[in-house]
Amino acid sequence: MKRSAAAPGRAVIYARVSSDRAGGRSVEEQVSECRTECERQAWPVADVLVDNDVSASRYATKARPEYARLQALLQPGDVLVMWEASRAQRDLKRYVELRDLCARRGVRWSYSGRLYDLSDGDDRFSTGLDALLAEKEAEQTRTRILRAHRANLADGKPHGRVPYGYRIIRDPETGKPVRREPHPGQAPLIAEAARRVLAGQSFASVVRWISERDDSLRWDAAKLRRLLINPTLAGFRVHTEVKDGVRGPRVIHRRGTWEPILSEDHHNDLVALFAARQSGPRGVPVKYLVSGIAECGVCGEKVWRGRGGTKKDGSRYEVYTCRPGRHAARRLDRVDEAVHTVVEEILISPTAVNALAETPPVDNAAATRLNELRRQLEAVETEIAEGRMPASTGGRVATRLEASIATAEVEATQIFVDPTVRRLATAPDPVAIWRDMPLLDQREFIKAVLHIRIERIGRGRWHDKRAGIVITPHRPQLEHPGTRGTTG
């Protein structure tokens, strides 16, 4: 503390209110106390600057217009009056700027009832120490608020949502959530549903299986799918973090405090599996190799089994054809044979098998969208944490963003390895495995690897048996002489 011999010319009062209010005073109280100090010291008050409802810490994003005005306003001989040091700055860089400004202009600084001369070494040390402490306090405040906020999210607050499979244990006295734990009835059902899906059972049968065991929910494919790929079930909380000196948020999968229901591997496999089935999970059980998979070359609709021309014995041929149009029809046995031939040609080619095991390129557009959504969620969490957005509103926005993020994660997933494809691509004798595979698995492989089109062909008396059957691999690395059908 230092008293200057010469009385300062005039006083400029600066007050600021932050949303954290940690031991803080209202702006009115701050200004009133500063005025009292000015009266006591007989400093005429030249100006009162107030920044309202903003944070001075380096995490704050809003500008403080009045603080900026200080730089234009302060004149030699002035004294800058504040209620406490942290009203001015909560990070050292801003402190140094203010200190240098005051020293350069010959402006002294008064806070907490003390007057400092910033050209004086002792006073520089004292004010510097106060700035250091204010910065530490700001860090602790932010950490504390964010931690509380994240803990709330983890408990299902403020969204008030607990995912299926978990229950919230509450403190019997206060009723406040204490922790999240696997629901003894629901968790085993989810674990078993995941196991069945990964074992290749038809998704519709798994949906039926779980709805027979728990009718508290109206189960459907979309609901079960969303649940099975929710990172919460694998014990993960996905969030973003802003680091000093690093532009943009960093995306982090962090272990939650709750016990996982699914292993991390199973979670990743499920995400990959559903991502590989963009057209949706498996529907009703099927008896034919490519019904609902191959397309009509005329209208683009999927083809299904139908009846074709009459054989010599009076029975009719089975064909694949689109349902409403019957634009093109090809004999079912010939299409199946052609598909089997192409698959086996792919499986005996080491280059093709290697390509199958490879990870395809990332969808950059989806990844960009995912990052943008995560950035938005981070911004919302910060708004809530710093009190600028009501928790109820923020919770709703965050819930919506999290739902979009879950969808975008599936779209952006980098690993596209259907379990069936992986099994074949890594087997020592893939052709033998293929021939022994259940029809449903063969269909999964075909869906993941091939595009099959049935073209209309002229009504001649005779066609090459592969005429009108066009089989193209989804990935060009699998392109192979045998994959080119003829269009007759």
Ligand SMILES: [Zn+2]
């Ligand atoms: Zn058609």
